[in-house]
Amino acid sequence: MTLKRSRLFNLLITNVVATTFLSTAAISLSMLGAAGCASHQYGHVLASNDSDLVGSHAAGAATWNPLVDESVAKLLSRCPPAIQTVGFDTIDGMPVGGPIGSALANGPATVCFVGIENKSAEELGDFKDQIYEQIDSQINSAETFRGISRRMVDAALVDTRLRPDSLFLPDNRNRFAASLGRQGTPVDYLLYATITSGTTDRNKSSQRDYTLTLEMVNLHSGDFMKESAKLRKGYSKTRAGKWWNWGLFDQADG
Incomplete structure (x- = not known):
């Protein structure tokens, strides 16, 4: 009788151990499967009319692209056209007009985009180079301006x-302009970009105001122009927080 109880007890222990092992193995396999699924990432090409993705923790394409477009458009709308100084000669006693030399007389004015200064609460990451290239491309697309290669600008900064x-x-x-001049690229304007931000906190929600400022300095006269673009963005821990702070009908979800 004692022998039978001992065998039953051993059999019970064996079943318990086997069941525990199988359960643990099943849980481990399910976790591995979940981890495997989580590691997958899918992508798709966006059409030109697709909206930019709104970042949930920091500014992204939906923030920087409109800021660049607006600030550059404002600046270019204020910049004077290329200067053509007119002198007068006489032929047979009649005045004849014609252009004489000036700093901007031989085509578009040359713009040296010096760089972007980030004074905001966020790191720009790879967007810093993206913003630089966008601004530089739009300046170069204007008929009255011609940009200087970024590589030459960096080389002049190193040289000086x-x-x-x-x-x-x-x-x-003057030292910087002289260095670029020795490379065959005279400079008419220096262009600076500055990014700033201001943050307002309210419980678990916050609002961040982003500003992109462009400043163009005339190297010959020292005169300058500044234009800026602003964009506000809200951050909430929950979607209900967004509705509570900014209303039900804001479609820019992120």
């Missing part, structure tokens, strides 16, 4: 051992 923010001093500007 100057930082972009130190070019606000006249002597440094």
